[in-house]
Amino acid sequence: MADTSWTSSAKSLKGVILDLCGVLYDSGEDGGTPIPGSVEAVKRLKASDLKLRFCTNETQASREKFVAKLQRMGFDISVCEVFSPAPAALAVLRDRGLRPHLLVYDGLLAEFESVDKSNPNCVVIGDAAENFSYQNLNDAFRVLIGLEKPVLFSLGKGRYYKETDGLKLDVGAYMKALEYACDVEAEVIGKPSPAFFNSVLRDMGLEPHQVLMMGDDLVNDVGGAQHCGMKGLQVRTGKYRPSDQEHPTVTADGTVDDLAQAVDLLLGERGGVSP
Amino acid sequence: MADTSWTSSAKSLKGVILDLCGVLYDSGEDGGTPIPGSVEAVKRLKASDLKLRFCTNETQASREKFVAKLQRMGFDISVCEVFSPAPAALAVLRDRGLRPHLLVYDGLLAEFESVDKSNPNCVVIGDAAENFSYQNLNDAFRVLIGLEKPVLFSLGKGRYYKETDGLKLDVGAYMKALEYACDVEAEVIGKPSPAFFNSVLRDMGLEPHQVLMMGDDLVNDVGGAQHCGMKGLQVRTGKYRPSDQEHPTVTADGTVDDLAQAVDLLLGERGGVSP
Structure with a gap:
């Protein structure tokens, strides 16, 4: 009803x-x-x-x-x-002169093509599904923990979403993992x-x-x-x-x-x- | 000094x-x-x-x-x-009659050999390094979210540890990911x-x-x-x-x-x- x-x-x-x-x-x-x-x-x-x-x-x-x-x-x-979050994130990175280490879907990389990603001084994570391998999350972690003041952006903070084959962990879960590991609070974009x-x-x-x-x-x-x-x-x-x-x-x-x-x-x- | x-x-x-x-x-x-x-x-x-x-x-x-x-x-x-945490976890599982879904190092599975793992009604995570794939974490998430009252055990809650090739994310980060995704607080063993x-x-x-x-x-x-x-x-x-x-x-x-x-x-x- x-x-x-x-x-x-x-x-x-x-x-x-x-x-x-x-x-x-x-x-x-x-x-x-x-x-x-x-x-x-x-x-x-x-x-x-x-x-x-x-x-x-x-x-x-x-x-x-x-x-x-x-x-x-x-x-x-x-x-x-x-x-959507990526164009909003791009604007923030430009405003603040930040160079991101990206942990996102391969398909999203094009949105960030124009940004300097050398010698990164922040991390941007979005939902990355299979790209959330241990190696990739650890790489992002090492960038953050190596910064004097870690800066983490999260494209959304969803817990999970539904695909045709069932529920899937969303970016929020991985944001929490990095927040905890680096004792930092993410800035959520989206x-x-x-x-x-x-x-x-x-x-x-x-x-x-x-x-x-x-x-x-x-x-x-x-x-x-x-x-x-x-x-x-x-x-x-x-x-x-x-x-x-x-x-x-x-x-x-x-x-x-x-x-x-x-x-x-x-x-x-x-x-x-x-x- | x-x-x-x-x-x-x-x-x-x-x-x-x-x-x-x-x-x-x-x-x-x-x-x-x-x-x-x-x-x-x-x-x-x-x-x-x-x-x-x-x-x-x-x-x-x-x-x-x-x-x-x-x-x-x-x-x-x-x-x-x-x-170490695994024998302690085993005792808790037996006390409470719980059947675990395990997300741990392959090398740790032997410690849990004697426990019924069919139709799991809780999740046990330990450090799993490369076993912390998106697929494996998602499988653990689906078990938890499918339980009426999710029960999550974490073998320790370290943020990271040091290996000879650098810092590595520890189980605590993944514990936080599952806690957030399922709105549950893990019981830490260790x-x-x-x-x-x-x-x-x-x-x-x-x-x-x-x-x-x-x-x-x-x-x-x-x-x-x-x-x-x-x-x-x-x-x-x-x-x-x-x-x-x-x-x-x-x-x-x-x-x-x-x-x-x-x-x-x-x-x-x-x-x-x-x-």
């Missing part, structure tokens, strides 16, 4: 931010598969009067390649609508960092209370958005687990079966036509 | 506990090399009136194989003098767990204030021993770093260049003959 109390604020909304993995599609070895109804749901949101942006901690590939993959799945989405959400709101030209964030990650999507003053809706797809509903600190403004149901309820409440 | 204030209590000591890696030898691909003077130092301690035990978080091999390696390096040491130190004291038949612990790990050796009421001495070999001397919570009772110097000072103060 759908919890519809959150729709009472639907009429005052001016924008929606969607998480991608676990909301639009489930990732997997094969590149991933769309979640049923989500291609159509994105189309309907785009046709509405709501502003739409996509906000992801996806770091498996450059933003260009990642968006191309979503387009091949049938999603109407373009690069400039997608906010959700749930307020700086990251605020950059999306700025681009939309909207105030937080005018925007609804939808995601499958209770802490990083829902809690992160709420912390910035947005409403946060959780979908029961992707990494959603029933125990999320008893989380000690984060309570979603609403929970829906999937994106399709959320869009039905949202547009229905705003006076749109149901499909 | 040697800090000798700690020797004022030398006369009242009745026993010494030595950490192994970083105190007696440096580990490495080749099996490791004795730290200069340490073979002789152990011999002198054994010839003294002090009781001697060895307390290690070593989990690369079964205790039998590990002790055999030390004997080949020239150390006068026997299995019954060595306390140093600095008081239960572990107390089992050594019981075996010696001594009170904590009668015993001096020597190690290269400020937190796990020195701090752990002090927490139990022993004196804690740090050696400047192994993973020792100068910044240890400004640690926010742990201050060693003394710091010495190496085991040889510690034994010189200790036995000298007790009226022994210098070599």
Whole structure:
């Protein structure tokens, strides 16, 4: 049964931010598969009067390649609508004149091509899956422990995500490993960092209370958005687990079966036509 | 210059506990090399009136194989003098009727041969070095996250250790990764767990204030021993770093260049003959 109390604020909304993995599609070895109804749901949101942006901690590939993959799945989405951590990290590295040692997916390296990586004075980790070998994590550790003041950036801090073959450890787990080993606190770039959400709101030209964030990650999507003053809706797809509903600190403004149901309820409440 | 204030209590000591890696030898691909003077130092301690035990978080091999390696390096040491986490873990698993999923060095598996590992209801991690692949850590994660109440045992919680080719991430970093991913707190078996130190004291038949612990790990050796009421001495070999001397919570009772110097000072103060 759908919890519809959150729709009472639907009429005052001016924008929606969607998480991608676990909301639009489930990732997997094969590149991933769309979640049923989500291609159509994105189309309907785009046709509405709501502003739409996509906000992801996806770091498996450059933003260009990642968006191309979503387009091949049938999603109407373009690069400039997608906010992801790597371009944000690049800006921070440039601002602060830092030279990164990278521990990321091979596919993400292209985003950092233009940065000086010689004699590194910081470490950037993103989800790296199989690249999180002992050797690679140890190499990153040695760079950090060799710095007088270790600087660690983490592209997101998710605990785990869901691929078609099951749950997989996310970058947050490895961030914690390096934090502990080097007695340092990572700077998180990506959700749930307020700086990251605020950059999306700025681009939309909207105030937080005018925007609804939808995601499958209770802490990083829902809690992160709420912390910035947005409403946060959780979908029961992707990494959603029933125990999320008893989380000690984060309570979603609403929970829906999937994106399709959320869009039905949202547009229905705003006076749109149901499909 | 040697800090000798700690020797004022030398006369009242009745026993010494030595950490192994970083105190007696440096580990490495080749099996490791004795730290200069340490073979002789152990011999002198054994010839003294002090009781001697060895307390290690070593989990690369079964205790039998590990002790055999030390004997080949020239150390006068026997299995019954060595306390290590795997036998302690085995006792806990049996007490509580738990079936472990193991993420440890291949060489340690023999210690757990007798335990039912089918349909696991807990995870035991030890240092695993190259076995800490993404796949293996993810397998352990999936076992934990699939349990109604995840139970994680960690054989020690060291941040890193030193091998002949440099610093290496220890089990503590991976413990933190799994703790974060599964929102669980690990039960640590090994140093600095008081239960572990107390089992050594019981075996010696001594009170904590009668015993001096020597190690290269400020937190796990020195701090752990002090927490139990022993004196804690740090050696400047192994993973020792100068910044240890400004640690926010742990201050060693003394710091010495190496085991040889510690034994010189200790036995000298007790009226022994210098070599």
